[in-house]
Amino acid sequence: ARARTLAREQSALQRVATSVAAETNPAILFARVGQQVSLLLGAECSYVLRFVDEKQFRVIGSWGRPGARMMSVGELGTQTPDGLGFELRRGRSAKRRTVPTASHPLHYIHRIGAPIVVDGRPWGMVVAMRDSAAFLPDDEKRIARFAQLASVAVVNADTRQRLASQALTDPLTGLANRRAFDHRLIDETERALRHHRALSVMLVDVDHFKSINDRFGHAIGDRVLVTLARELVAVMRQGDMLARVGGDEMAMILGDCPPEQAVEVAQRMVEEVASASMLSQRHGVTLSIGVAGLNGGGTAEELLRRADQALYRAKNSGRNRVVAHDERTAAAAEAS
Incomplete structure (x- = not known):
């Protein structure tokens, strides 16, 4: 037994x-x-x-x-x-x-x-x-x-x-990484299309970041990115995702948010960085931000491409600004 x-x-x-x-x-x-x-x-x-x-x-x-x-x-x-x-x-x-x-x-x-x-x-x-x-x-x-x-x-x-x-977190800033961002953007795009809800994306680029690294060193450059991430999180809406998607490039997904409202959020980010002494006064940090909305159709890839086009326009028109994607302007730029 x-x-x-x-x-x-x-x-x-x-x-x-x-x-x-x-x-x-x-x-x-x-x-x-x-x-x-x-x-x-x-x-x-x-x-x-x-x-x-x-x-x-x-x-x-x-x-x-x-x-x-x-x-x-x-x-x-x-x-x-x-x-x-x-x-x-x-x-x-x-x-x-x-x-x-x-x-x-x-x-x-x-x-x-x-x-x-x-x-x-x-x-x-x-x-x-x-x-x-x-x-x-x-x-x-x-x-x-x-x-x-x-x-x-x-x-x-x-x-x-x-x-x-x-696997889904950027080790330097603690933000979501590119992989997490891509998965979330696909999910949010499908949800927005299915329920006919607004969706916006913004791409955030640190102006002249290479010169910051060259002048102050890569350790200071890393500290700038960490501080920037903290400042942007402080002004973002609850429930949105902020990710580091490249060296000095960050991206945000704003669910249930039309592009006009996303521009307001982006402008607050630019102003927050301008008032942050360590970022702006000590290291001369400014931001260029491109904003795009789903506008009732399209894919996650197309939405991101439109935000990238808006960011390109922000950088080419003087930097330190927010630019929203405009179909007519983008079409004219592509034609030229």
């Missing part, structure tokens, strides 16, 4: 370990943890819970047998001062608990849990429950092994999220 129990435990752990290695959706992974814990320990239901603060937890994964009394994924629960959660938060080992009545949010009389520890700190807990009989001492070791796998899953998920963020 002991050999069969050990084989079942190893099989359950293997299934979870495989999910930890391969599953990229945390919700599915933590539900698998709850399932395997319940099946192995004979529990009515099991949860993966994350500590929110000293008193609350959030359900991030769950599994229950048919008819089980369950909390929903995403639901918040409150730990009682003498509850299992408080004990697990302060310890490193699994614990069992039997309560006289099912007054706790998790409802069941017999409970067992193990802490999920990440980077040496309590992150959450794996908990199993039932009414039929108390859990056995050996069950503490079993659920602790699942909690260790859950810890690995949390680290893996954080690593994936960090790598995904890095």
Whole structure:
């Protein structure tokens, strides 16, 4: 019997370990943890819970047998001062608990849990429950092994999220990069066309940036870009995307925004840079900005091309200004 129990435990752990290695959706992974814990320990239901603060937890994964009394994924629960959660938060080992009545949010009389520890700190807990009989001492070791796998899953998920963020973020300024910008522009263009909404794009170029690098050095040039990104973020609308799409070129996507309004935003950016002492007075930074709107049709590529044409006109007409795309002017320029 002991050999069969050990084989079942190893099989359950293997299934979870495989999910930890391969599953990229945390919700599915933590539900698998709850399932395997319940099946192995004979529990009515099991949860993966994350500590929110000293008193609350959030359900991030769950599994229950048919008819089980369950909390929903995403639901918040409150730990009682003498509850299992408080004990697990302060310890490193699994614990069992039997309560006289099912007054706790998790409802069941017999409970067992193990802490999920990440980077040496309590992150959450794996908990199993039932009414039929108390859990056995050996069950503490079993659920602790699942909690260790859950810890690995949390680290893996954080690593994936960090790598995904890095792949879409400019490392110097912290803005979105060209890849993120291109994906967002395609999505926003499709959404605007589908729902007949306005959409504008602006391209922002630092005037004579090469001379700044030549005069002050590349370290100062990098500092100028970082400061510029911070100044532009301060005046952009909430929900819009600002990206660094080239060396000294930035771009912004303004959803639900006609080009006339986008020009106003761009003008505020030019004025903000003019008033920023480090940028304008110390390093002579000015901006040229080209603005274009979707105008009811076209593709993301065409919208970006129109903004680029407007930027070209801004630079050729003296720099330090905002120019909106105009079809007639652009057509005349192409003809000449």
